[in-house]
């Protein structure tokens with residue numbers, strides 16, 4: 001009797017469950033335990049952010065925090081004036097963050113998109129094979145390096161060219177930090193957009209070329225319009241990483257909480273303030289310290305929302321062409 | 323490549339007159355195609371008559387698509403592909419040095435296996451070719467061209483009230499007819515179709531087949547198909563390919579009722595392929 005027949009011998013359930021042995025269960029357990037650790041840590045961090053933020057809002061009204069235009073936690077720390085209104089107004093930090101991120105995206109969008117279009121559509125395999133890793137090396141540079149690049153190279157350059165033109169520009173400016181940050185996110189924009197452009201199906205290019213369009217026309221009129229949603233998603237992701245970036249702004253943007261949209265002035269950002277609030281010895285129940293948690297939660301919500309929206313857009317885009 | 327636009331217009335006019343004269347509209351002479359080292363097509367000689375539908379049939383991998391793509395030089399897009407021999411369209415070897423593929427493809431349109439409308443509105447899909455080639459100058463004229471093309475593709479009645487809706491929203495059969503409308507909007511002389519019905523259900527297939535028969539009045543059509551019934555239904559001429567060779571060609575009736583070569587007979591009776 002062959003092996004096949006014996007399995008289906010009368011009276012034996014051919015579909016009987018077989019023992020998979022101890023190995024499988026053990027591996028499953030380890031995998032589940034590891035994912036649980038990751039999930040629990042995340043939940044824990046979010047919870048502590050939320051609880052400390054609630055404690056902060058017991059001392060400082062939430063509306064003062066969200067809409068106050070004056071930020072000076074140092075004065076608030078001195079006796080008697082704890083939580084005095086106006087000292088914890090986050091608006092200057094938020095505008096500072098947005099101003100710098102905006103400058104960064106103004107730099108990163110054209111540079112990143114242009115290099116993505118070039119790499120994806122026009123570069124030959126040779127150029128591509130060394131240009132792409134080179135570009136991705138930019139992403140591997142630690143942000144502290146961009147920070148001192150901004151503080152020691154870009155900022156003095158801006159100040160010197162400013163004074164040559166008769167302007168007085170402070171050595172710490174939103175512009176310097178924004179430029180460095182923009183260069184930092186170029187690889188992110190270009191590699192995400194490159195993926196998006198590559199996932200525009202070849203059949204659309206064939207259709208356009210088959211109608212007698214040139215390669216350039218095809219890129220301009222078919223490939224890029226088809227890739228717009230995905231590119232928008234990748235720009236959002238880059239924005240979110242710019243908003244959360246810390247090191248560059250700590251080193252180049254300054255600490256002064258100016259409420260301004262002037263890129264030549266020093267501004268400060270949410271991340272910078274969190275760093276300065278929490279470095280050194282701190283009491284953990286003063287409004288000053290707790291305000292860092294409120295800022296942290298705020299940042300978390302913003303970047304999470306941006307990431308979720310961006311990933312939704314990008315995934316929707318990819319599905320459309322599967 | 324022609325850089326001078328005046329010269330290119332003159333060339334287009336020349337081509338136009340030659341295309342309107344009698345005789346075979348396309349002559350393939352000793353066409354061989356190589357993909358890298360591998361030869362996919364061996365010395366194919368084949369003429370195509372004006373206003374006729376010619377089917378290219380044969381087992382898959384025999385080089386039907388490869389041959390079809392030679393006729394509008396889509397093989398240029400495959401890096402490793404190399405074409406030898408001549409393809410004469412309107413007394414002009416399309417593989418000659420001074421041929422502009424843009425102008426060539428304006429005269430030889432193509433419909434692909436899988437419907438591939440652009441992610442644009444129905445209107446913009448059809449208007450794409452005329453805009454690229456600037457064959458139309460005013461909005462009214464464009465409206466007219468779009469309507470005429472959609473009518474010829476038998477799609478007008480179904481979409482006339484939603485021209486601004488995306489082309490990808492249509493059913494598969496409608497999408498393929500949209501692609502046909504897009505291809506004929508620039509009034510090519512020749513339309514190449516590579517298994518245009520293989521992604522369609524039988525009802526949509528029947529509609530497209532009927533359409534192909536109507537289009538014959540204005541266009542010369544070369545269609546690759548893996549369905550012999552389809553070849554018999556839509557074409558006047560049939561060419562049978564096998565392992566990269568053109569085995570036999572002639573009137574469709576004759577190929578199907580009285581094939582000269584054993585390989586053809588084996589294929590159409592279902593013994594190979």
Ligand SMILES: Nc1ncnc2c1ncn2[C@@H]1O[C@H](COP(=O)(O)OP(=O)(O)O)[C@@H](O)[C@H]1O
Pocket residue numbers: 357362380381382383384385386387388389400402
């Ligand atoms: N882009 C390509 N690169 C390499 N080989 C190819 C390519 N396209 C087709 N071929 C080869 O050429 C031969 C003919 O292919 P094709 O013309 O697509 O056949 P058909 O359309 O008749 O099924 C096949 O052996 C195929 O593997």
Ligand SMILES: [Mg+2]
Pocket residue numbers: 386387388546
């Ligand atoms: Mg094929």
